[in-house]
Amino acid sequence: xxxxxxxxxxxxxxxxxxxxxxxxxxxxxxxxxxxxxxxxxxxxxxxxxxxxxxxxxxxxxxxxxxxxxxxxxxxxxxxxxxxxxxxxxxxxxxxxxxxxxxxxxxxxxxxxxxxxxxxxxxxxxxxxxxxxxxxxxxxxxxxxxxxxxxxxxxxxxxxxxxxxxxxxxxxxxxxxxxxxxxxxxxxxxxxxxxxxxxxxxxxxxxxxxxxxxxxxxxxxxxxxxxxxxxxxxxxxxxxxxxxxxxxxxxxxxxxxxxxxxxxxxxxxxxxxxxxxxxxxxxxxxxxxxxxxxxxxxxxxxxxx
Numbered sequence: 594x595x596x597x598x599x600x601x602x603x604x605x606x607x608x609x610x611x612x613x614x615x616x617x618x619x620x621x622x623x624x625x626x627x628x629x630x631x632x633x634x635x636x637x638x639x640x641x642x643x644x645x646x647x648x649x650x651x652x653x654x655x656x657x658x659x660x661x662x663x664x665x666x667x668x669x670x671x672x673x674x675x676x677x678x679x680x681x682x683x684x685x686x687x688x689x690x691x692x693x694x695x696x697x698x699x700x701x702x703x704x705x706x707x708x709x710x711x712x713x714x715x716x717x718x719x720x721x722x723x724x725x726x727x728x729x730x731x732x733x734x735x736x737x738x739x740x741x742x743x744x745x746x747x748x749x750x751x752x753x754x755x756x757x758x759x760x761x762x763x764x765x766x767x768x769x770x771x772x773x774x775x776x777x778x779x780x781x782x783x784x785x786x787x788x789x790x791x792x793x794x795x796x797x798x799x800x801x802x803x804x805x806x807x808x809x810x811x812x813x814x815x816x817x818x819x820x821x822x823x824x825x826x827x828x829x830x831x832x833x834x835x836x837x838x839x840x841x842x843x844x845x846x847x848x849x850x851x852x853x854x855x856x857x858x859x860x861x862x863x864x865x866x867x868x869x870x871x872x873x874x875x876x877x878x879x880x881x882x883x884x885x886x887x888x889x890x891x892x893x894x895x896x897x
Contacts, residue, residue, distance in 0.1 A: 653887070682746070683844050683889045684762075688740065703725050744760075763843075767842070782795060782803040
C-alpha cells in the first residue's frame with residue numbers, strides 16, 4: 594500500500610485430548626515457521642484434525658519502492674472450542690511496519706476473544722476490527738503514525754469461510770471454474786461522500802490515483818493517526834459455506850492486484866496443486882510485470 598472458551602460440560606479426558614491437539618498444532622506451526630515474515634518469505638502447511646482438509650502456501654517479496662518490507666502475514670491453525678481454525682491474513686502497511694506488525698500479533702486474538710464469536714462471527718469480527726483500530730490510534734506514539742490495510746480469512750473445520758477486509762488487499766475465490774472477488778476494494782473515489790461528511794476530501798491529480806486528503810490511496814485502513822477523522826476501519830465481512838465447487842482462495846496485497854486481474858490470477862495457478870508453488874508463481878509473475886510494491890500472497894486450497 595502506498596501513501597503519500599471452552600464448554601463447561603467437557604470431561605477432563607476430552608479437555609486433555611484437546612490440549613494435546615492444540616500443543617501439537619503450536620509445535621507444528623513453530624517447526625515450519627508459518628508465521629515468519631521477512632524480505633523474501635515462503636512456506637506452507639495444512640490442517641490436521643478436520644475431516645475436510647485445508648492446505649496453504651505463501652510467498653512474500655519485498656518491493657522496490659525504497660523502504661523496508663511493510664507487508665506482514667498470518668498463516669496458522671488453532672484448535673479451540675472443539676473446532677479447528679485456519680487463520681490467514683495479509684497486512685499491507687504504509688509509513689512504517691509498526692501497525693501491520695501489531696495486527697499480525699493481535700488481530701486474530703482480538704477476534705477470537707470476542708465473547709460472541711462462536712454464535713455471531715460477523716459481529717465479533719466487526720467489533721474486533723473497531724477495538725483494534727482504537728487501540729492502534731491511542732498508541733500511535735509507540736506504533737508510529739502509519740497504518741495498514743487488512744484482509745483476513747477464518748476457515749472453521751474446513752467447512753465455513755469468514756473473510757473480512759479494509760483497504761485494497763483482496764480475496765479472490767476460485768469456484769465453479771471462475772474467479773469470484775469476495776472482498777471490496779475501498780477506494781477513495783467510491784467512498785467520496787462518506788469521506789467528505791467526515792470533513793475530508795479526495796484528490797485526483799493527473800497521472801495519480803484518487804487519494805484521501807492527497808495522501809492515502811484507500812478509504813479504509815487501520816491506524817493513520819493524521820487521517821483518523823476522515824478514514825473508516827469498518828470491515829466488509831463475507832460468510833461463504835464451503836462446498837465441492839470451491840477449489841482455492843487467493844489472499845494478496847495490492848502489489849499483486851495492481852498488475853494482475855482476478856481472472857488472470859486464478860487461471861495462472863488453477864492447475865498447480867501445491868499452494869506454495871502457486872503463491873510463488875503469482876508473486877514472480879507480478880515481479881515480471883514490474884510491480885514495484887511489496888507483494889504478498891497466500892493460496893488456500895480446499896479440495897486437497
